[in-house]
Amino acid sequence: MSERPTVTVVGSINMDLTVSTDQMPNQGETVIGKEFATFPGGKGANQAVAAARLGANVNMVGAMGDDVFGESLLNQLEQENIHTKTIHKLKDVATGTATIILSEGDNRIIVAPGANGRLTPELIQQHEQIIKQSDIILLQLEVPLDTVQAVVKIAQQHEVPVILNPAPYQSLPDSLISGVDYLTPNEMEAEAMLDDPNSHVNKEQLIVTNGEKGVSTYKDGVEQVIPGFPVDVLDTTGAGDTFNGALATQLANGRPLGEAVHYANAAAALSIMKVGAQSGMPSAEEVNTFMEERSDCI
Numbered sequence: 377m378s379e380r381p382t383v384t385v386v387g388s389i390n391m392d393l394t395v396s397t398d399q400m401p402n403q404g405e406t407v408i409g410k411e412f413a414t415f416p417g418g419k420g421a422n423q424a425v426a427a428a429r430l431g432a433n434v435n436m437v438g439a440m441g442d443d444v445f446g447e448s449l450l451n452q453l454e455q456e457n458i459h460t461k462t463i464h465k466l467k468d469v470a471t472g473t474a475t476i477i478l479s480e481g482d483n484r485i486i487v488a489p490g491a492n493g494r495l496t497p498e499l500i501q502q503h504e505q506i507i508k509q510s511d512i513i514l515l516q517l518e519v520p521l522d523t524v525q526a527v528v529k530i531a532q533q534h535e536v537p538v539i540l541n542p543a544p545y546q547s548l549p550d551s552l553i554s555g556v557d558y559l560t561p562n563e564m565e566a567e568a569m570l571d572d573p574n575s576h577v578n579k580e581q582l583i584v585t586n587g588e589k590g591v592s593t594y595k596d597g598v599e600q601v602i603p604g605f606p607v608d609v610l611d612t613t614g615a616g617d618t619f620n621g622a623l624a625t626q627l628a629n630g631r632p633l634g635e636a637v638h639y640a641n642a643a644a645a646l647s648i649m650k651v652g653a654q655s656g657m658p659s660a661e662e663v664n665t666f667m668e669e670r671s672d673c674i
């Protein structure tokens with residue numbers, strides 16, 4: 377494996393419109409909140425930034441509108457040294473946005489997909505070479521499901537491993553699940569997946585994230601919990617994305633699953649100590665230092 381593994385992320389690119397409040401409004405109610413800020417986001421772009429900061433060579437495949445948000449998000453991805461030639465700038469559609477309410481150390485998010493919803497399977501066919509040359513593919517569910525399926529099909533044809541972060545959760549066809557090497561739901565998404573009569577997940581594919589409590593993997597039907605790192609939480613937005621970007625980088629580098637998850641847990645813990653999905657995403661050096669300092673958490 378090369379020093380810098382190639383991670384190709386196919387997914388959403390959003391501008392996050394974030395407001396913090398002490399009081400969550402009820403239906404029909406207006407409350408006065410606290411700070412408002414815009415941050416680059418989208419599960420796809422976040423995972424791409426996490427992987428790039430941790431040393432991967434990253435391709436981002438996605439779509440954005442020909443507008444101010446799109447331009448600013450494209451610049452930010454380029455500043456992270458992410459390859460952006462595979463991002464489609466589309467006419468007559470807005471760049472995706474996420475309206476995020478931060479309250480009591482947690483978040484509530486409404487995504488308006490905009491251009492992300494126009495990343496079609498036809499556009500994906502243009503990127504077969506890039507998918508083929510990748511060490512790993514990283515996917516989420518903020519772009520159309522048939523697009524995700526098209527990527528998985530190409531990856532399978534070229535025997536490139538795939539991680540699917542099934543967020544936000546929707547029912548997945550078996551044909552998709554069987555083409556994926558790893559599924560990384562959070563606890564709620566995992567429950568929905570295992571209860572879904574239409575999805576037949578092999579538990580060995582699962583890497584279930586559960587915040588500070590840690591991450592569960594399954595070997596020969598037995599659950600193995602890899603504990604998380606307790607830290608002071610400022611904003612959990614993007615923690616799962618940091619985990620996924622870090623996991624992809626480590627697995628693409630040939631690290632064993634348990635070690636890759638432990639490293640990804642450390643990266644995710646660091647990411648929640650700052651406001652904004654990407655602001656707190658650490659560099660490889662920061663993760664290594666943190667892991668040394670917290671070597672008692674193994």
Ligand code: RIB
Nearest residue numbers: 390417418419474614653
């Ligand atoms: O996972 C966090 C992300 O979800 C945010 O950045 C937001 O854009 C939504 O897509």
